[in-house]
Amino acid sequence: MNADLLNFLQIPLTTVIILLVGAIFLFIQNKLRMDTVALLVMLGFCLSGILSVDEVFAGFSDPNIILIALLFIVAEGLVRTGVAYQVSEWLMKAARNSETKVLVLLMLSVASLGAFMSSTGIVAIFIPVVLVICQQMNISPKRLMMPLSMAGLISGMMTLIATAPNLVVNAELMRTQAGRFSFFSFTPIGLIVLVLGVFYMLVARRWLATAEQDSQEAISRYSISDLIESYHLHDRIKRFAVLEGSDFIGKSVEELHLRSNYGLNILAIERWKRFRPIFMAASLGKEEVRIKDLLMIDISNPELDLAEFCREHHLEQAAIRNNNFNEQAKSVGMAEITPIPDGSAEGKSAVQLRFRSYYGLNIIGIKRNGELLQGNLVEEPLKVGDLLLVIGQWKLLQQLRDKTKSFFLLSYPSEIDKAVPAASQAWHAIFSIAVMVLLMVTGIVPNVIAALIACLMLGKFRCVDAKSAYASIHWSSLILIVGMMPFSIALQKTGGVDLVVDFMINTVGTMGKHWILISLFMLCAVVGLFISNTATAILVAPIAISMAQQLHLSPMPFAMTVAIASSAAFMTPISSPVNTMVLGPGGYKFADFMKIGVPFTILVMLVTIFCIPIFFPF
Template identity: 70%
Template sequence: MLETGQSMSERLLGWVNMPLFWVMILLATAILLFIRNKIRMDVVALLVMLAFCLSGILTVQEVFAGFSDPNVILIALLFIVGEGLVRTGVAYQVSEWLMKAAGNSETKVLVLLMLAVTGLGSFMSSTGVVAIFIPVVLVICRQMNISPKRLMMPLSIAGLISGMMTLIATAPNLVVNAELVREVGIRFSFFSFTPIGLVVLLLGIIYVLLTRRWLGGDNEQAPDLTSKRSINNLIEEYQLRDRTKRFVVRPGSTFINKPLEALSLRSDYGLNVLAIERWKRFRPVFLTAFGSSEIREKDILIIDISNPELNLEEFCRQHNLEPADIQGHSFVEQTKSIGMAELTPVPDSDCIGKSAIDLRIRTSYGVSLVGIKRDGEILNGNLADISFRLGDLLLVVGEWRAIHQIRNNTKDFFVLSYPSDISAAVPAGSQAAHAVFSVLTMVVLMVSGVVPNVIAALIACLMLGKFRCIDAKSAYDSIHWPSLILIIGMMPFSIALQKTGGVNLIVEAMLQVVGGWGVHAILMGLFILCAVVGLFISNTATAILMAPIAISMAHQLNVSPVPFAMLVAIAASAAFMTPISSPVNTMVLGPGGYKFSDFVKIGVPFTLLVMLASVFLIPLLFPL
């Protein structure tokens, strides 16, 4: 039975002396910090945990419960599974197949693109899938002479829909499932989400086919970006051959047995060491040049010369070096380990207005900046001192692993295009069949329920390691630790809201507003609340906050909590409305040339469409 308005008011007035008041203040502060984006989200999550510990609202065990949650471990393992698909080339093979199968039909491209992205995104990070397909879409747009606006938005929509396809497709699904198990002992199956996801995917394909002309006209041209240029092409395009030299370290050189940071080459001579070529076992090996890298005799230093006034002859004589021109094969021979890529700053990221030195780009990202293109022009001078602007193209050199890490794990840059030589950069390409077998084994184990999902994922990761699809270093590097910390740090809010009575108050307030309109109206109100909350915080944090509210609401209505929990999971993934609602949307903002209003124009109607479909379909699939 719902309480009277008077008793509700009395309880609201009692907040001042209740721990709930401080929980709500802390929640509002966290949301404000997320919106301002001045402090990293994972750092905000850690501050939240500290605040709960110091306040005494939660015990230490409750605050740190997320570190022992099997679902957090499962999410970490799924990052490794996704990396296995990338390292073995499975993900790239799918993108290459798309380019071959699409032909010259924009409609066919769009349909196949959305099917491929949702298919891959059902088993790996949607952010990673979209990052893989951005350069593919740019190439297709270039070949078909159409605007990227026509395909980039469908790409992001498909990436978000992929989270509605399987239990493991996205973190909110696992969060909601964990809350359902904890509260009522019921769990979703691996394919519980699939019927809803397929319906939403069908609606999405039809919707974007009808609305794609809202985004770009037929006469808009694709930018001059292509992933099919070779490393040699990039060397010529960015004029590296004129500016970059190779220096052989001869016996007796003053560089021998010294770390790069001790040589002060950049500050004293205007020289930037890009890589070190070292012979091992009768073959050259490229090493990333870090400050701690120690120079050995016979090393070949690949150096970018930004100081045109430097007397190279005198410099070489002083340090006993032998100069040689840069050659394309200097990089091409080592494309299995080192390569190039074009990056662009993410809109509104912290890197805008900062230089490579400010960002410590080599230390932070493991790559060296070798070229900047702005408004179609190659910039000269000391690149390390040039502040980045939105729309700049940055050419970097580094290990493919570091470039993939930028693609997967940074909010500052994303990879716009790879050279064609990336086909040789798949470190475990011969193990593609084993990777597919490992993932299928995981799916079968999850579907059958023979072992818990986290154990199935662990078995898959061990199989990937056994088959040499992935090594220990790449496995640990593939885990997106900020995402895990964010999930762990937001979990105390769910516990605190339940412990202090906040969940019951929110449920009662919602039921007083829409409780008399029927179950479908209640579900619709719940979806709208999730969508609004999701405008300000991540979809995972939205699921953590809303799942207990949805389950408690079902209890008060004396109906099954399963459809309510499912609705929260679907609503959390329906982050279509703004470019900041999801990293997937942010990634396509620049390459697609979109404005904020474009996402509102396309995203709001589609979100309403998904809401209506979910509200009427979920009760049919999961009876109340």
Template identity: 65%
Template sequence: MNTIFTSTLWVSPLFWTLSLLAIAVILFVRNKVRMDAVALLVMLAFYLSGILTTHEIFAGFSDPNIILIALLFIIGEGLVRTGVAYQVSEGILKLAGNSETKVLVLLMLAVAGLGAFMSSTGVVAIFIPVVLMICRQMNLSPKRLMMPLSVAGLISGMMTLIATAPNLVVNAELVKDTGVRLRFFDFTPIGIVILLLGIGYMLLTRRWLGGNITTDNQENSQRSMAELIDEYGLRGRAKRFVVRNGSPFIGKKLDELHLRANYGVNVLAIERWKRFRPTYMMPLATSEIHEKDILMIDIGQQEFNLTEFCQTHNLEPAEIKSQSFDEQAKSIGMAELALVPGSALIDKTTQEVAFRSRYGLNVVGIKRDGELISDSFSGTPYKLGDLILVIGDWKVIQQMRNRTKDFVVLTYPKEMDRVAPAQSQAPQALFSVLVMVLLMVSGIVPNVIAALIGCLMLGYFRCIDAKSAYDSIHWPSLILIIGMMPFATALQKTGGIQLAVEGMLQLVGDWGMYFVLMMLFIFCAVIGLFISNTATAILVAPIAISLAQQLQVSPIPFAMVVSIAASAAFMTPVSSPVNTMVVGPGGYKFSDFLKIGVPFTLIVMVVSVFLIPLLFPF
């Protein structure tokens, strides 16, 4: 069966491989068929043609780089679940002052700097959720920042010797053939120049990608917690109180204080400082009050004597900070509920239902016929059609979607995207990632083992669970990479690579050195359109060094050009896993990479061909 085509068709295996490559590229450019589906069809076509064996076609599933990418998706999810990704996005936004230009510059600097010492694939995988959060906070389309992210990730491979596999491949070939080796920071001057050019280029060309403002309908239909707070009049009713030494609240549980019954007030959140940072807890009946706790209390609409309340219970009023609700949104959230016909809550009050004890949430507002109930809503019976605003732990709020017998959840606020269910494990998550990075930089173990150790540490510290780990892996990206890998094997087996190399040697034989370097760069870039940059380096590095020896010049400039060209995989989404990973989150088409990548590749080529001989003379 696997020779059905080779036995009946007159075409040569090389012709068939090149035709299949052209068909795949056309399908990618047209974007009518999913890229991962095209990759699967490519695998099937290679089997039916008989060019590749079953083992060769499916070799990608056992490739360590594929496993590494999957593990790094899990690492990124662990940083999201512990709130680290959100903290990074907040830090970038704070420095950027809500300026898209500054965000882009800081993002590319951070990615390139970190990627100089660890896998660029890993850096991009970690920063994808960070960028998504920044886009949500700034109301930007991910198209505006995902491409700069991938460009910076690729440029990071030009920063140091260990930054990317092609650099190590070229260095190993150089040592084997000539005994000369590249130093750790030989790439750095070139990488810095290209990084600065890349930042300027992306600032100029980001508009080509479109998507200035997020247009997702679901995103636009969602309201923020701030909007819900204003809509239900909660902002004017919420007060903060510090529990001072000697307060009768200290050591008592909330249900022992009877604040709702005695004063008509409701504790919305408890802020408690731990390890020099505030943590926010959902107040439950069993929650015990500690000294220096900060209580956020809804005093309701009735007359309330703040001075007497504070003096009686030895409390100190605290200012409501503008970011108070935003800070709490990481662990405490809101939702708008509507009663369904036949609900057991109809004609019953919040107190009669014992809402907090029964559902683990606080009712903070009720709207009826579009009007806010301004009286003491805790004693107002619910009616069919009422809208109920609740506040509480995000996990409990998410569980309300399963209580369809009594409620339907109408609104989850935008802040739900910031939920960090394992926020307390943030230090352990950072430690796990640090261990992974150190192992990658030191080279004690392969990168894939370092990532595996990092994932196991995240699981051990409960930064991530099994379900969220499996859900975090972007399987279409992996299938796309695996499906395109057989092209490298097929081109080698059918003589396509050797034929191209021989043609290049004949073409550049009598030209000047700069032209030779330029042709070498173009040759690498063209091959890199269809196979991985590591495979490109493996195939071209021996040819480049041999060419330098034949021309009786130093092989170092030739080796450097191959390394830079292999990393300059900007032109297609399949040129590098870095590009492939941002296709889905950025909503890009094949043509987007051509539009941005081709001009920048030409810029990198000109800079490299001019700069490398200055730093490493012939």
């Protein structure tokens, strides 16, 4: 029995392999959450004694884990300020509502930006953008989240600084005085892979979600338009433009006495400010009416002559339309609530409850026993079982759960995903992100410090608050990454990596040049299934350069193969943080990455093996 086999049969290495195979089996089976499997792996390493407690939990102090968590907060800042939605609207406009064009533009944008900054950061920024696009186009996130992660990984093949494995391989070349890569040495190969990836995902996206699944997801949530139709708001709510000479100008809403004199209730005021319309729907009592304001008024008096009313007060009437609400869905929304049995609201009207003053919301519809109530709704005593449609700012609707024990909020319409509670801080968010990108590109500070600076700036500018920041972090994704990191330490500690390397040198050392490149690529792909792509590059780069030197060949094509293969981590959700980040938002299973990633990895390998010798001769 030779020494290699004896090493293989050592109990620690055998235990590591058993844990590795067990984790993969549980991932594929998909009966346990992936973060739960990762925690079981950590427990296994602790109980087996292969790793110390410090080694098992080392991932929690890893700067890359902190970086990913901070980038989730950065993405939340883009959502809360509306920047993500502006980008999505630009992509939608440029693509003219075509899913194919959206996919192409998305992958090109992510790969281009990722060439000069962290691919993890780019993907974190684009995740909310993609979610908004999927909602607007009524398609499943599965169809665009995988192209997003793939473009993020391909961006690492574009420039020297695009990803850590490139720098690791280049550092090894310089250490051994075997040469060095220039900033754009990777670009020709990266561009070829990017074009291949775009065409591949145009076909492969159909394997992730069908049109029927897309429509089912779209139907599962109701919208503001549905509420408008259900409560017949077209018949009762009107908009009035305040014209020059109106006696409303300069008076507060309270001073107009519209409710007592005409049976009218101002629900909201739409006003142009800084070249964009703002929609005010809370605390309007002291708000003064200005010329050109658009007043959204609940007409609870059916006998009122609207034409005469407009002539008397110099107003211009305009019927309410669905898009009047949809245009303002980033800040103002609707929701259905119902009185809690034996609560303080039962038997009292909105006026008695001071509903508008206390909650900042307006009641614009009441359903009782399935029938819409007519008349002055704010004077109607409420009963258990009533459905109340309320309108107001999203943040006030969300606060309703914690602010009252009198009402129960039933559900939100789909437009809550567009809620932008910090729209006025959009330019501050862009400035914060620009600072982060600049610091990452120049390398003045480590990436994690750049992300921390951006998060602190977002907090200072009120783009995010503490509650939304902590809630934005995908803790399950972080636990998954941390739980799988001990495999890298364990494989090195028990001699597993050395065993594979020795076997490879003895097997392919005398084969043809292209077969050696294939073996290097496959080794990186297999090792990258279980450890990070950076660790893969660290382990394999010295072997590749040593093999080239022993064969008296240029080390450049060997080193480039390792760098490209390390970034080609398409096959599992744990191969790269980029994949892990889209796992939850995309609703993917472990098998989805295998189904899409394995064929594409093979294609990338073929491109790499035949193109690299052209740009980097042996």
